Amino acid sequence: MKRFNKKEIMDIIFISTSIVIITMLHYSIIPDRWDIHDFHRRLFYIPIIISSFKFRLKGGLFTSIIVSILYGTPLIFPEILSLEKINMSILNHFLEIIMFVFIGTVTGFLVEADFKKKKILEIQIRKLTDLENFTQNILDSITNVLIAVDKDLKIQLINKEGRKLLDLDETCIGKGLDILFVEYDKIEKILKDVLTFDKKMNIVTKCNSKDKTNIYVKLFAYPLHNILNKIEGVVIVLEDISEIRKLENQVRRAEKLSAIGQLASGIAHEIRNPLGIIKTISQTVIKDIEDTEIKEGLEIIVHEVDRANMVIKGLLDFAKPNVNQIKIQSIDKLIKEVIMLTKKYAQQHGVKIIYTSKVDIEILIDSEKIKQAFINVIFNSVQAMPEGGCLNISLNIKDDWVKVSFEDNGTGIQRNELEKIFEPFYTTKDTGTGLGLAITHRIIDEHDGYIEVSSKPGTGTIFDVFLPIKGINSN
Secondary structure (H helix, E strand, O other): OOOOOHHHHHHHHHHHHHHHHHHHHHHHOOOOOHHHHHHHHHHOHHHHHHHHHHHHHHHHHHHHHHHHHHHHOOOOHHHHHOOOOOOHHHHHHHHHHHHHHHHHHHHHHHHHHHHHHHHHHHHHHHHHHHHHHHHHHHHHHOOOEEEEEEOOOEEEEEOHHHHHHOOOOHHHOOOEHHHOEOOHHHHHHHHHHHHHHOOOEEEEEEEEOOOOOEEEEEEEEEEEEOOOOOEEEEEEEEEEOHHHHHHHHHHHHHHHHHHHHHHHHHHHHHHHHHHHHHHHHHHHHHHHOOOHHHHHHHHHHHHHHHHHHHHHHHHHHHHOOOOOOEEEEEHHHHHHHHHHHHHHHHHHOOEEEEEEEOOOOEEEEEHHHHHHHHHHHHHHHHHOOOOOEEEEEEEEEEOOEEEEEEEEOOOOOOHHHHOOOOOOOOOOOOOOOOOHHHHHHHHHHHOOOEEEEEEEOOOEEEEEEEEEOOOOOOO
């Protein structure tokens, strides 16, 4: 048995009350006053119609039957029982009862039909909504960026990954692709070719990310067809290859540095021997000669030979970092020792070193070489702050890596120079060999680690050094 809800119960009470009131009025008037009865019988249509709208065919039919019984009882049945001749008045009452049932049935049927159509429509809408949600869930589950644009290259759809990676919200719908791509003119031409020639295309390009830096993506463009197989837009799939490019650059840099290191090692050995001879002869001649000018010239030669030897030593250190004093070492303790060694140098240049550590862990490293690498980074950061500043050093654990960050507020590094800073002899300073960061990179690489650098000119630079917690690969 169906249970009525609160609203339906209130409707039933209202309809029943209406029928009772109209019936009481109907019974309270003497039969001879047909004009008043004629008014009252029209009032019966109100609960019939209301019941039809509220409870459809069942409600209209049931209410019309109840009304017919209540209406006919005081007027028709007494005359029939008295066996009086049926006159036109009684016939009219019969026709009125038929109209009650007819109105209730027809109105209820029409409302029932409309209700069924609405139900079917609701089911279809629900199916479409479920399908739309299902499709959107599929799109949002895709790890690549997916964008759909119309013929005017206006954004019509973008999935969750796209909104996240490109820092967009729903307001981007209807806007052009120029808000996404750095090389928009080039992308626009490609997409128009897709629309015109109905072909697929792909290209590597750059997008604006949420942190306002450029990210490299591989763009795939596909023509979007409608059910008539006519092109109505383009589907764009973006694959973030920034990490892949970063790894490729690291591998390329490591291979390049390895080749340079081998070359430098051979050259350094060949140069060191004649330099040693030049220095020895010059020192011998200085002792035997009395001419002041010649002696000063020879002293300059000895000094320059010593400077050349320092460069050669740096080349040898770069070529063979000699990571062989491997032992378990507290990284926190090592950083504190490095700060102790460099603190005086930093103070002389007006730089304050601040160290924060939330963790401490012991890892397998060559402590002396890691110290050398960290000192090189600190010296580089201090020299980037000629007017003084602050160098923040922090120690954290990220997944299976120990992360040591060096953040300065110095002059920063230009974007086109970032990929060159680890190359031997590359330097933007007036003095120095340009081997410090190259040696640092080689040492960290020998420890199976890597370095990430981010910088903004005029703001500062961050060196993030990652060392594996498991230690150096035994192979």
